[in-house]
Amino acid sequence: MKTFTNNLLLDSGPRFKFPMNLFVIISLLGLVACVDTEKDNKSPPLVETTAIQVFKSPSCRCCSKWVKHIENTGFSAAISNTINLNAIKLKHGIAPRYQSCHTAVAEGYVFEGHIPAHVMQRFLAEKPENAIGLSVPGMPIGSPGMEMKDRHDDYEVLLLTKDGEAEVYEYIISVESHNGK
The missing domain is CATH 3.40.30 (Glutaredoxin)
Structure with missing residues (x-):
């Protein structure tokens, strides 16, 4: 019979998958944020100070x-x-x-x-x-x-x-x- 402690040690698969999945999601969001959605590449005018x-x-x-x-x-x-x-x-x-x-x-x-x-x-x-x-x-x-x-x-x-x-x-x-x- 396995103890609770043994279950945590043996069943550590999802624990390592979650950070990897989170890393993939964050990376994809970062790539999407960097995509230029405007075709004419116009930047808003800078406010002069x-x-x-x-x-x-x-x-x-x-x-x-x-x-x-x-x-x-x-x-x-x-x-x-x-x-x-x-x-x-x-x-x-x-x-x-x-x-x-x-x-x-x-x-x-x-x-x-x-x-x-x-x-x-x-x-x-x-x-x-x-x-x-x-x-x-x-x-x-x-x-x-x-x-x-x-x-x-x-x-x-x-x-x-x-x-x-x-x-x-x-x-x-x-x-x-x-x-x-």
Whole structure:
């Protein structure tokens, strides 16, 4: 009479077949997944991203929220947490009256504060003459990264010029307009 232990040892056939069958199934699925089902071999267009360097305080939560906002709309952010933001702002020619809590640089232009991503994208497409970048001075409630439920302050996105001056680039008067709608 065979014991239970002997049955397991003697009847080990299906135990080894299962992994082999599983291997065959996985291999076939892998081959099927690699088959090109489209005859014209067209790939979907790649989404272009814009590299941007963001300088911010390591403890600033609103800056981190703004970074998420721009990353969700086509920017690829590299973060530099720094305590001495004033040196960065001076290096890029941002006068104190146009400063905010973080500074970003993309394609040689400076972006100061909570600027909506769609405004930055339009600016980079237009590349206005004599401009060094854009600024949203201060920290307006309702701007990207500064959302507070249904509260929203109207604010201006300023175009910063090489001579240290600024002019209004865009008025943001609603939550929809800071989202590009």
